[in-house]
Amino acid sequence: MPSFSLAGRRALVTGSSQGIGLAIARALAHAGAQLVLHGRETSKLAQAVASLQADGFTAEACAFDVTDEAAIAQAAPQLGAIDILVNNTGIHRRGPLATMSLADWNTVLHTNLTSAFLVTRAVAPGMIARRSGKVINICSLMSELARPTTGNYAASKGGLKMLTRAMCAEWAQHEVQINGIAPGYILTEMTQTLAADPQFDSWIKSRTPAGRWGSVNDLTGACVFLASPAANFVNGQILTIDGGLSAVV
Ligand code: GCO
Numbered sequence: 659m660p661s662f663s664l665a666g667r668r669a670l671v672t673g674s675s676q677g678i679g680l681a682i683a684r685a686l687a688h689a690g691a692q693l694v695l696h697g698r699e700t701s702k703l704a705q706a707v708a709s710l711q712a713d714g715f716t717a718e719a720c721a722f723d724v725t726d727e728a729a730i731a732q733a734a735p736q737l738g739a740i741d742i743l744v745n746n747t748g749i750h751r752r753g754p755l756a757t758m759s760l761a762d763w764n765t766v767l768h769t770n771l772t773s774a775f776l777v778t779r780a781v782a783p784g785m786i787a788r789r790s791g792k793v794i795n796i797c798s799l800m801s802e803l804a805r806p807t808t809g810n811y812a813a814s815k816g817g818l819k820m821l822t823r824a825m826c827a828e829w830a831q832h833e834v835q836i837n838g839i840a841p842g843y844i845l846t847e848m849t850q851t852l853a854a855d856p857q858f859d860s861w862i863k864s865r866t867p868a869g870r871w872g873s874v875n876d877l878t879g880a881c882v883f884l885a886s887p888a889a890n891f892v893n894g895q896i897l898t899i900d901g902g903l904s905a906v907v
Pocket of ligand 1: 750752797798799800805808811840841842843844848849852
């Protein structure tokens with residue numbers, strides 16, 4: 659069996675002070691990786707690092723704005739050689755397109771999509787030089803499906819799906835594997851208001867063949883797999899983890 663071990667690998671997970679990012683970071687650490695956690699709120703980031711260290715994992719913090727190329731360049735020496743990059747940073751600014759502000763459009767596209775371009779562009783040269791690297795883009799069920807009030811988010815996640823394939827087209831030849839996972843409706847800080855709405859909660863449970871919301875722990879196994887040598891011939895793929903929602907009408 660190819661190894662699922664990440665021993666000796668250094669991993670950066672953007673947006674990993676809470677939610678999906680922190681769960682993925684913990685899973686990569688559990689598989690042996692040395693973790694660099696990222697976030698903009700330094701206190702929350704410090705708590706996340708402490709929680710991993712308390713479990714005996716190697717973890718450090720790096721705070722920078724993932725939409726600011728100068729800030730990324732300034733953080734590069736602290737980041738060091740990154741073997742595994744998870745582009746997880748993501749936000750929602752829900753609202754109807756007809757009245758959506760350019761600010762709400764731009765902040766979602768910059769945070770969810772441009773950030774993946776900027777951060778990966780910063781770490782890819784090292785991966786290419788070492789002929790080894792893993793990039794996992796956290797796409798979404800909304801890389802394929804939309805619903806009203808999510809136009810900026812869906813556009814950003816659809817773009818992230820195609821950026822994943824574009825990175826594959828250019829970097830697979832250098833033994834760098836770039837894939838994505840597409841979470842469905844997962845209970846996180848970003849969806850808690852939706853889950854608290856009885857009508858929306860009931861719709862999700864009826865629309866999802868598994869009959870439930872996902873948890874962040876439903877996402878971690880796929881990330882460890884894609885980050886490991888077991889996935890060295892998997893490239894440009896998006897693995898959807900949604901309880902079957904996108905498979906049925
Ligand atoms: C919504 C939800 C979705 C999910 C996404 C997770 O507003 O419908 O927030 O956007 O969060 O599918 O990837």
